[in-house]
Amino acid sequence: MRALDAVAVRQWADACVRSLDANREDIDRINVFPVPDGDTGTNLLQTMRSALDDLLRTPADENVGTALAALARGALAGARGNSGVILSQVLRGLAEAAQGASTAGGSSLRRALLRADVLATAAVSAPVPGTVLTVLHAAAEAARDCGSDDLGEVVTAAAGAGAVALADTPRQLAVLARAGVVDAGGRGLVVLLDALADVVTGRVPEPTVPNPAVLNPTGPNPAGPNPTGPNPVGAVPATVPRDALTTAREAGSAEYEYEVMYLLDGDPDAELLKVSLGALGDCVSVVGDGAGLWTVHVHCNDVGAAIEAGIAVGRPHRITVSRFADQIAAAAPRFVRDRAIVVLVDGPGAAELFRSEGAAVLEPGDGVTAADLLAVIVGTRARQVTVLPGDPAWREPLDEAVAQAVAAGQDVVVVPTFSPVQALAALAVHSPTRRAGDDVVAMAEAAAATRRGEVAVSGREAITWVGRCEPGDLLGMLDGEVVLIAPGGEDVGDLACRLVDRMLASGGELVTVLLGRGAPDGLELVLEDHLRVTHPEVELAAYQGGQADALVVVGVE
Template sequence: MLLKEEAQVPQSPDDLDAVAVRTWCSLALEALGAEREEIDAINVYPVADGDTGTNLFLTMESAAQALEAVFAAHATVVGPPPSVPLLSDAVRAMAHGALIGARGNSGTILSQLLRGMSEELAQDLAHAESADGADLRRALRRAASSAYRAVAHPVEGTVLTVATAAADAAAGTTAAEAARAAYDGARRALAETTGQLAALGRAGVVDAGGRGLVAVLGALVEALTGEAVASRPRVPHGLLVDDCSTDHADEGGPAFEVIYLLEADDASVDRLRARLDSLGDSLVVVGGDGLWNVHVHVDDAGAAVEAGVEAGRPYRIRITHFGADRVAPPRERVQRAVVAVVPGEGLRELCAAAGATTVLARPGEPPASGELVDAIRRAHAREVVLLPNDADLRHPAAAAAQQVRTEGVRVALIPTRAAVQGIAALAVHEPERRFDEDVVAMTSAAGATRYAELAVAERQSWTMAGVCQAGDVLGLIDGDVAVIGTDVAATARTVLDRMLSAGGELVTLVLGEGVPDGLAEALESHVRKRHLAVDTVIYAGGRQASMLLIGIE
């Protein structure tokens, strides 16, 4: 097939280009955020666990983050005019972000729908700037067919049915016309799902995943036309997920949901599909080119993970026990709680022992705002102090705080930029104090703590301290590279001396996994000899992004 060239095919303002994809992704995230609770409330199939809306939101949030990273990279390119990605680059980034961040059955299928679209647009329009109505229709058709192939046992009356109806209805010269027709077709199909699945009919609801897809397609229409779609389907008055769960509970089903990313070749994944299909149900395997997202419901979670190990390298493994939240007895809200993001298991245990609800930030996998919202709710308190402990989490943390405030919870966000600042804040936390006084004291403690970290350079690059080479040890003070060295201990000593030259009373060291033996003792001895009257405390951080975290109070 010939690729369209810009000179041969003039671009319509209603066609889909990279900027429109970016707008679409942002609007879809906003729509799913607004409708998340309603979608959760009608989640009765395949398991009535009330998380479809949340999973779709988290999946789209990951897609948006990946897309923004591509735009940020292009913005640094020097040259006329302002550089933006090609359409194919934008849709590939969106699909890849959804793949690595996919949550639950619904999120996994959404990621495959986006991947199908990206494959079609990247194949036919690899060097084009935009896609028209015919292009979008082909992309939607490929999205639907690839999602069907990814599901081991497709069922009608689900998001798959809605996706197919959208693709069949899409028609128009421009992408905007095709998107509008697809959205209308999806809405009609969604309304019919109640009569297609017994579980939906008993509950009197439409399919939750299909409802989420309608929201995503509505965002596409708005991105291309600038006009919000008219009205969205509403949840029947008074319906709660608990009202729907009884029927499904009688049907039985696997006890665990298992999800993981998998690096494996196609042949190994084919064998994995057969193995997991024999172990459980709701099997969805999406992805390609060596990277896959695996989702299955099983009774033997260990066997599902072991099957992944036999196929390749599984990671980001998530295992959820169905019904754990539904069967838990209601508990009375506490007055105040602290929610802290922590970079490793060691600090997670430390903060939990101090009474904090923790969110684990795995290396390369910062928590999304939806995870922070869930943690705040899990704390079950009237007042919550949120410690993001990472400068890059300020926006997700602010969004989470704002969302939970609408639910009547009083949330104070302390802008901690490092885990050691969070430790300092947690150390002065006093639940018996007035909320405002406690927040002021914790904020002051965090602000009085300077922070540093040691990391290894992955590539040659320019820094504030000069040029570093791959493998160099970098000492970052307050987020900026201040020291470049070749030896971990020597670099750490230099960083400590620079920070303590401005004074300090307490040094906090958080050791990452794999630091040299004896490093903690050597640094403690160095501080004791060179800086009198300065105490040192040492914590084992476990597996974390930085080999060493340093705090100076």
């Protein structure tokens, strides 16, 4: 093949997925750096599958640059782990070098690998010799120094140099030498380079990964003795104990238990985000596809703070949190308390009221995202979290945030509350000394036993159960349905008293009132005087809520 075209790119991407699938278990098994989490092969495969999926969904185009750009975009969106992030930058480098070109020959591949080397290195906060970056750098230099512009010769030189550099990684990283393995990410890159050579030359290349145990016959064997015979590439020698994969590491810290990844849109301050994440953990990368999509990666303990750092510069989405299964016992604890209550409520007064009762509070304001909710939930650092939402409109992002938190090992339960007064009733019966399950049941029963009502101003013309309302009319609502309508010029206090009477018709001992931002002065006194006459046995508790969407929110227990 004299030049890569769009068809060849698709063939190469498909070959990469098949080859990574065949080598996945071997690559996972030798994964000991920067974290011995045994998932580099899996991450590379999933990232490459995402890249291929995006390419296959892209309309057919003869432009090789377009095909490579689709690969890079899909890899970034679906990147998994450090290795996936680096792979996305390798593909981005190839795409940028071939931008606008219909085909890519040997000289184009040379430029592409050099650009990929620059981008991948920039993606890693603290590059270390003996990793996939070392392998990529060797491949790029070999392509640069190749004396021919023939595509086959350039790609063969790059693949061969990458394989040699891979075999040398145990001499550069002691953790690899102790385990008797080569770098897992580097092994994956060599698989991809070999697949490219296979597509370009049209033949299956000879195995090009030398055995690291026999590279230096005149000196010490970095992999240790292996009396049973040659060491298969990437295999753990029989003489190396299995717990060698969890020995101390010279880069990356074993104290960090979680891997956090998410996407950002737009133009975030990448350097500021790197600094913020660097203060929380290691293995930090903030990289983009050059077209407004960014992926963020960090190993840390404080998952909430890592997500909040993203919120400070953009809108995190597609958030994934993974826990390293082989975390050592000495690691900093994730949970510092057994239980916490999280409340979603609008209005500064209401928020302060819940905070005074010990709850963690999120004020959604004009909108709430799953990222916002997840940051608050994991930020409690509690093993078991009970969430009290004050509005059913927040259900969809809340479900997404809860799913993410539960997947990361936190026990999260949502108690159905459709109003802040129901959340108050639930919080009032919360007892940290009660069994967690029993406590959730008690809160759910208290919320369900609280009737909810509110007085609000109609924003539009509508047909209700009790007739037509016009913009500006006062609406009295009970359990989400309009039950009273008054013209806009009517007294808010009178309508509120009528609503309370209706709510107390079926009984009640306590009326709780949250006064909204637009509530008239003295409304609580009007209600107090009214109840003193009509329901002297009922207690009134009134608070400044400050909510914008209702003049007054009422709860009856």
